Amino acid sequence: MGSNPVSKVRIIARIRAQSNKDADNVDRISVSKPWILVLRPNPNSHPSRVKISFGSDQISSGKQSCEIDDCYEQDVGNEEIFIKEIKPLISGLFGGQNSTVFAYGPRESGKTYTIQGYEEEMGLAVLAVDAILPLAEEQGKIVTISVFEVYQDRVSDMLDTKRPEIAIFEDGHGKIRLKGLSKVKVNSASEFQRLYLQAANARKELQKTTEPPHRYHIGCIVHVVSPQTEKSCAQLVGKISFVDLASYEDSRRKSIDGFNLTEATRINKSLYTVHNVLYALNAKDARVPYRESKLTRMLQDSLGGTSKILMISCMNPSLCLETVQTISLASRSCMAGFLACLDPGKSSKIVTKTSGMSSPQVMKSASKFNTRSNMVSPKVKKPMSASVLGKKTAGSKLHMSMKKDKDVSFEVKGRKLFDDTIQLKKSKLGNICPESASAMESSSQRETSLSLASVAVSNSSTQQEEQFASSAIDLDSSQLPFEEGKGILIASSDMDSSRLPSEKDALQIVNIAPTTPFTDQTPPTGYFLEDKENKSSLPNDGPSPPLSARIQELRNNLNSLCFSTDANLKMALESLEPETPKYLHRVEADDKHAILEKSEFKTPIADKNAKENYELTTIESPWESFHMRSSRAKDSLVQEYLKFFNTASKEELKGLKGIGEKRATNIIEMREESPEPFKQLDDLKEIGLSKKQIKIMMKDAVGELL
Numbered sequence: 260m261g262s263n264p265v266s267k268v269r270i271i272a273r274i275r276a277q278s279n280k281d282a283d284n285v286d287r288i289s290v291s292k293p294w295i296l297v298l299r300p301n302p303n304s305h306p307s308r309v310k311i312s313f314g315s316d317q318i319s320s321g322k323q324s325c326e327i328d329d330c331y332e333q334d335v336g337n338e339e340i341f342i343k344e345i346k347p348l349i350s351g352l353f354g355g356q357n358s359t360v361f362a363y364g365p366r367e368s369g370k371t372y373t374i375q376g377y378e379e380e381m382g383l384a385v386l387a388v389d390a391i392l393p394l395a396e397e398q399g400k401i402v403t404i405s406v407f408e409v410y411q412d413r414v415s416d417m418l419d420t421k422r423p424e425i426a427i428f429e430d431g432h433g434k435i436r437l438k439g440l441s442k443v444k445v446n447s448a449s450e451f452q453r454l455y456l457q458a459a460n461a462r463k464e465l466q467k468t469t470e471p472p473h474r475y476h477i478g479c480i481v482h483v484v485s486p487q488t489e490k491s492c493a494q495l496v497g498k499i500s501f502v503d504l505a506s507y508e509d510s511r512r513k514s515i516d517g518f519n520l521t522e523a524t525r526i527n528k529s530l531y532t533v534h535n536v537l538y539a540l541n542a543k544d545a546r547v548p549y550r551e552s553k554l555t556r557m558l559q560d561s562l563g564g565t566s567k568i569l570m571i572s573c574m575n576p577s578l579c580l581e582t583v584q585t586i587s588l589a590s591r592s593c594m595a596g597f598l599a600c601l602d603p604g605k606s607s608k609i610v611t612k613t614s615g616m617s618s619p620q621v622m623k624s625a626s627k628f629n630t631r632s633n634m635v636s637p638k639v640k641k642p643m644s645a646s647v648l649g650k651k652t653a654g655s656k657l658h659m660s661m662k663k664d665k666d667v668s669f670e671v672k673g674r675k676l677f678d679d680t681i682q683l684k685k686s687k688l689g690n691i692c693p694e695s696a697s698a699m700e701s702s703s704q705r706e707t708s709l710s711l712a713s714v715a716v717s718n719s720s721t722q723q724e725e726q727f728a729s730s731a732i733d734l735d736s737s738q739l740p741f742e743e744g745k746g747i748l749i750a751s752s753d754m755d756s757s758r759l760p761s762e763k764d765a766l767q768i769v770n771i772a773p774t775t776p777f778t779d780q781t782p783p784t785g786y787f788l789e790d791k792e793n794k795s796s797l798p799n800d801g802p803s804p805p806l807s808a809r810i811q812e813l814r815n816n817l818n819s820l821c822f823s824t825d826a827n828l829k830m831a832l833e834s835l836e837p838e839t840p841k842y843l844h845r846v847e848a849d850d851k852h853a854i855l856e857k858s859e860f861k862t863p864i865a866d867k868n869a870k871e872n873y874e875l876t877t878i879e880s881p882w883e884s885f886h887m888r889s890s891r892a893k894d895s896l897v898q899e900y901l902k903f904f905n906t907a908s909k910e911e912l913k914g915l916k917g918i919g920e921k922r923a924t925n926i927i928e929m930r931e932e933s934p935e936p937f938k939q940l941d942d943l944k945e946i947g948l949s950k951k952q953i954k955i956m957m958k959d960a961v962g963e964l965l
């Protein structure tokens with residue numbers, strides 16, 4: 260696949276050819292003005308990424324640019340992209356390598372044209388089947404296809420629309436199963452094209468009748484299978500999935516299509532999850548947030564492991580804002596691979612004790628922000644050839660802009676730009692279409708430390724989105740370490756790496772509270788979190804405040820962290836200079852929960868030899884001690900509760916509020932496929948429960964015990 264040897268995920272862009280319809284576009288810009296510049300590196304340079312700059316004749320400054328693996332311009336057809344990008348994936352397919360191809364971008368950017376194509380122009384999926392079939396025949400394999408749709412986190416079978424919603428679960432061998440998704444054998448590319456177009460077009464027709472129209476992801480999975488014989492069952496050799504993602508729409512737009520904002524936000528959230536997954540995979544993160552959307556969860560075994568991913572970011576030159584955002588997001592995932600390659604030792608494994616944390620991963624983000632971004636600020640130094648959208652010449656103006664680009668050094672702050680929380684930050688953004696040049700300029704001046712995507716995405720908030728994100732955070736907060744009391748480890752760039760704890764003997768800070776300064780020596784900076792406001796809650800300063808006040812404080816801490824932007828978060832972390840923990844408690848390094856022994860007054864640094872064997876714990880008040888114990892109790896309650904789901908009989912399950920005949924049957928069936936399908940509370944979503952319902956059910960169960 261192309262020429263990117265380092266990344267698991269290859270990120271390319273495609274500029275859609277202009278059509279007559281562009282004249283009526285919403286941005287009312289003249290697309291004849293070139294505003295997308297594609298700068299190609301010297302063919303011998305390595306790694307050879309393409310730089311895309313956005314600007315126009317009218318924009319003299321504030322030019323923004325991004326790097327991606329490659330870019331196909333308007334005159335390139337599907338066939339050429341297929342040969343360069345998809346063919347290498349097909350060879351892997353017969354060797355057992357799964358792969359996934361995504362098309363992402365704003366509306367009418369050519370996603371469907373690229374993936375599915377039209378009768379007269381075969382899309383990449385059709386071209387792939389056309390190439391796979393003869394190879395399969397040669398090797399005695401068969402090819403089956405599935406077509407699915409993901410709408411509002413519901414997965415439906417598009418080849419048999421009467422089927423119920425597809426259930427996604429993991430079997431006993433850790434394989435993802437899509438229960439209820441039909442597979443149809445195909446014998447020719449034209450048969451496949453007919454089936455695929457029929458399914459997709461039926462959905463499009465239906466969409467025309469719905470008010471407001473819906474946005475959804477549509478995908479197809481092409482399986483190569485060893486057929487069943489007398490001696491063996493049919494066996495999957497490999498599969499390649501093609502996903503035409505829902506169009507990305509900046510939710511600040513006055514719903515041109517009448518989309519309601521909640522739906523738009525939800526769709527964007529699932530698109531961000533796809534990018535977060537690609538980012539995490541490329542950055543070789545320890546945790547990949549597959550579970551955060553149905554789409555990534557169902558494709559998990561075609562994304563993780565040895566799978567290859569191709570993300571095609573489609574550009575619609577008439578939609579400036581969304582196009583810039585699309586490329587910025589793509590570029591970020593692309594650079595994650597580059598940075599991970601430069602710095603393989605420092606993956607986000609630094610944060611080892613945040614297992615209970617789900618999205619938004621503020622802490623993890625913080626660690627990326629601090630450990631990576633400061634190290635590398637890649638600049639394109641190599642000479643480039645250039646082509647300008649609309650006129651492929653490298654003129655003097657271009658030369659000037661390249662000089663400028665050098666100054667505007669291309670920075671990727673190693674962070675999930677699209678954590679849900681980021682959407683909460685408001686500022687004024689101008690898009691970078693010619694009319695909005697000044698807005699962009701001022702925006703870029705204000706936010707130079709953030710990448711364009713960050714600016715753009717952070718500005719897409721609206722009141723409703725705030726509410727949406729805020730409620731999401733509310734739900735997630737129960738899993739964040741503050742409340743779970745599992746401890747937080749935050750690494751900062753200032754941290755002396757020699758003092759970084761290894762995964763094995765990780766320093767754990769259980770409930771961080773302000774304390775007196777170190778007597779001997781200042782501890783390493785960066786991995787403490789304290790609430791300076793809370794000084795009055797020191798044991799020595801008087802009695803602990805009432806429980807409700809402490810809970811409120813913790814909630815505030817949590818919110819302030821969640822709502823921080825990169826810059827704010829970094830500032831917050833920097834301002835949280837460590838102070839001496841009052842007590843040190845001996846902890847067995849490999850014990851999940853801190854085993855507290857007799858308190859000793861000792862600083863960890865004073866006794867360097869003992870450092871390895873100690874975890875820092877600050878047990879400051881009876882409340883904190885209570886909190887730690889109660890969170891352990893909460894953990895074991897959750898485990899007991901899940902055990903019930905994994906073992907109870909159907910009748911017992913039906914005794915639970917919210918579990919009727921259908922869900923109970925579903926649970927039993929899931930257990931037949933996998934002995935222990937429920938490993939964490941989130942897994943209950945697989946039986947159609949919302950996060951809120953799970954929370955309520957859990958509360959009910961706990962309530963009964965009291």
Ligand SMILES: Nc1ncnc2c1ncn2[C@@H]1O[C@H](COP(=O)(O)OP(=O)(O)OP(=O)(O)O)[C@@H](O)[C@H]1O
Pocket residue numbers: 274275276278333364365366367368369370371372373505506573
């Ligand atoms: N490379 C191309 N060359 C010629 N025409 C194209 C190209 N890409 C897209 N088009 C045309 O542009 C229009 C929009 O393309 P398409 O439907 O593929 O966009 P989309 O991103 O899937 O849109 P949406 O998400 O709104 O469904 C179609 O009429 C299509 O034929």
